[in-house]
Amino acid sequence: MKLRELPGRLIVGAYVLHAGMEKWKGEEATAEAVHGMAVKAYPVFQSMQPTRFLRLLAAGEMAVGATLLVPIVTTGVAGVALTGFSGALLGLYARIPGMRKEGSIWPARQGIAISKDSWMLAIGLGLIADALTRGRQNRSGGEEPLQGPAQRLRLRG
Numbered sequence: 001m002k003l004r005e006l007p008g009r010l011i012v013g014a015y016v017l018h019a020g021m022e023k024w025k026g027e028e029a030t031a032e033a034v035h036g037m038a039v040k041a042y043p044v045f046q047s048m049q050p051t052r053f054l055r056l057l058a059a060g061e062m063a064v065g066a067t068l069l070v071p072i073v074t075t076g077v078a079g080v081a082l083t084g085f086s087g088a089l090l091g092l093y094a095r096i097p098g099m100r101k102e103g104s105i106w107p108a109r110q111g112i113a114i115s116k117d118s119w120m121l122a123i124g125l126g127l128i129a130d131a132l133t134r135g136r137q138n139r140s141g142g143e144e145p146l147q148g149p150a151q152r153l154r155l156r157g
Contacts, residue, residue, distance in 0.1 A: 001071050008123045009068045009078060017065025023058035030054065041095035079127025086120035
């Protein structure tokens with residue numbers, strides 16, 4: 001992990017981990033509200049019980065948060081996790097009526113909180129871009145380019 005990655009990974013990771021921990025303790029009313037919102041954007045979850053949905057969402061949030069916080073997790077893996085998670089959240093913003101001003105990408109009052117998840121998407125994409133453009137140090141101290149997308153994201157080795 002590079003020093004420049006630390007602030008984003010630390011702050012976003014702690015926030016997402018905490019949000020997941022809070023959802024894990026969520027009550028029935030919270031589960032129904034969160035599930036109800038998610039089903040508007042992702043109807044595939046309609047048949048899932050709200051409490052089960054909330055638990056799975058909480059586990060996913062905690063996993064993404066931990067991925068960002070653990071320094072041995074590569075930049076590419078952390079970036080992919082955060083980008084996927086925040087992309088799904090922005091799907092709520094894009095698909096739920098009333099989140100955006102009519103005919104616009106800009107948030108309506110109701111969508112302001114979710115629209116801010118675009119910042120997490122930007123951080124995730126930045127981590128991926130950093131992993132894709134970073135070279136590997138060779139024995140003489142110089143950088144050598146990585147070969148192939150899997151190596152650039154440091155998913156292997």
